Amino acid sequence: MASKVKLVADSGSTKTEWCLMDGKERRTFFTQGMSPYFLTSLQIEELVRAELLPQLGDTMPDLVFYYGTGCGTEQNRNLVHKSLHGIWPHAKIEVNHDLMAAARALCGRSSGIVSILGTGSNSGYYDGKEIVKNNPGLGYILGDEGSGAFLGKKVVQYYLYQTFDDEMRFRFEQKFNVSQADILESVYRQPLPNRYLASFTPFLAENRGHYMIENILEDGLNEFFFTHLYKYSESWTSPLHFTGSIAWHFRDILEELCQLYELQLGRILKNPMDGLAVYHEE
Secondary structure (H helix, E strand, O other): OOOOEEEEEEEEEEEEEEEEEEEEEEEEEEEOOOOOOOOOOOHHHHHEEEHHHHHHOOOOEEEEEEEEOOOHHHHHHHHHHHHHHHHOOOOOEEEHHHHHHHEEEHHOOOEEEEEEEEEOOEEEEEOOOOEEOOOOOOHHHHHHOOOHHHHHHHHHHHHHHOOOOOOHHHHHHHHHHOOOHHHHHHHOOOOOHHHHOOOOOHHHHHOOOOOOHHHHHHHHHHHHHHEEEEEHHHOOOOEEEEOOOHHHHHHHHHHHHHHHOOOOOHHHHHHHHHHHHHHHHH
16 A cells, blocks of 8 residues: 655745655755735645645645644634645645644654744643643734844844944944835835844854844843743753754854753754654654
């Protein structure tokens, strides 16, 4: 009996990673991120048809496991499910939120605290089967502490408020060449402002060691610990696992914060796909 072809998707606000699993063979593809807060069902379907289907060729999945940002509500899960069902009407489709992707990738079937630090941020306590505790995700305007959008907003504030010293101000202008009007236009009038703000975070990685850069990083990630991880009683008895580009690139600060607060640091993955593929192979 032929094994079923599985398609696993991990979608953030910036990009979506797709893993096609056909027996023991794995192939990976990338498309834009797909947040149901910013895209309609039709727009998601059109994006997948334009960007993914040409890469898949004639391959049709039997099972689709989609994990995505913004899929914490039933309404958004249904919106994404409708889009995917329109493309693969005969496949069995499961839509879940990105925090479940992190949990299954980082913990498998064991318990732990899982956190996403990417363009956005999220966290929860996973009991080995379900996310049983989750602080509310308030998005990039009200929340997303420690995320790329949060840290990028701090970079922009330091520049526009003229908090940066002359050296950092010069480096910022050399790298981005944007005016205050350009920034305000992109944040308040253009689509996907969270992704735009997160695009300033490479500046932090490129200027490590400068005290202002270290302050932004330490304060931003500490705020995530204080606002979210402190709220879980399990944080004091369970390992803390992280995934996402921010977690990966600034993992030294996560290690320092765990040591400072005497918390057990677990795994840090740049992205959850490898762990998800293992989970869905079983």
